[in-house]
Amino acid sequence: MLNKILDLGSYKIAFLLLVNLMLVSSCSLLKQDIKEPEVEVVKVKMLPMQGLDPRFAITLEIYNPNDFDLDFNSLSYQLQVNGAELFNGTKKPMPLLKKGSHQNVTLYGKAKLFNSFKVIKAIIKNPNKAVAYQLNAELEVSSMMPNYQFEHNGSFTPLPK
Numbered sequence: 001m002l003n004k005i006l007d008l009g010s011y012k013i014a015f016l017l018l019v020n021l022m023l024v025s026s027c028s029l030l031k032q033d034i035k036e037p038e039v040e041v042v043k044v045k046m047l048p049m050q051g052l053d054p055r056f057a058i059t060l061e062i063y064n065p066n067d068f069d070l071d072f073n074s075l076s077y078q079l080q081v082n083g084a085e086l087f088n089g090t091k092k093p094m095p096l097l098k099k100g101s102h103q104n105v106t107l108y109g110k111a112k113l114f115n116s117f118k119v120i121k122a123i124i125k126n127p128n129k130a131v132a133y134q135l136n137a138e139l140e141v142s143s144m145m146p147n148y149q150f151e152h153n154g155s156f157t158p159l160p161k
Contacts, residue, residue, distance in 0.1 A: 036148050037070060037097065037139065038063040042104065044079075044133055044156040046123070050110075054120060054158075056087070058107040058135060062097060070097040070141065077107055077137040081119045086111045086133075094139075127159035 040061045047055040058079065064070050072094035079086045087109035097103050111120060123131065132155050139148040 033066075034145055035065040038065060039137070039139075039148075039150050039152070041135060041152045041154060044135075044154065046156075046158040047108075052113050054111045054123070056109050056111065058109070060105045060107065060137075061102055062105060062139075063102050064097040064099055067099050069099055070145075071143065072097065073140040073142045075105065075107070075137060075139050077109075077135060079109060080134040080136075081116070081131050082122065083132075083134075084116055084119045086116045086119055123158045128157060130155040130157045 040063075042059040042061050043057075045057045045059075047057055049055065056079065058077070073092070075091045075094055076088075077091070078088040089107065089109050091105065091107055094105070095103055113120060119131075132153070135152045135154075137150055139150075141147060
């Protein structure tokens with residue numbers, strides 16, 4: 001009787017191991033087909049000031065090259081101008097990105113006058129001169145996929161003529 005129970009138990013263990021192996025291998029196969037979203041900075045723009053703190057808008061175009069929808073939890077971002085951090089933030093919630101589609105997302109930030117005094121001073125001194133920026137960001141995906149980090153360098157004119 002004990003031998004029959006042990007034999008039945010070892011079959012259960014073997015079956016469970018086989019199921020786990022199949023699940024792990026199928027997950028690794030799925031991961032190989034995942035393509036990272038493509039992110040482009042469409043525009044960086046200085047908005048009208050409110051008080052002493054300049055405000056900015058960054059418009060991104062995100063493309064989903066996959067044949068399935070991407071659901072993002074959030075987008076964390078940091079904007080540096082002329083090498084100094086101007087502001088950072090997190091956008092929640094993020095819109096669902098349908099398979100094969102493009103989505104525009106606008107990020108807003110308010111420069112902290114204390115932290116970015118030199119940058120603000122340079123912008124105010126010559127508002128029609130292009131300034132260099134670097135955008136560092138991370139898209140947090142809500143599924144088992146890894147987060148997607150990206151960086152974009154460019155320039156913008158704070159107050160175009």
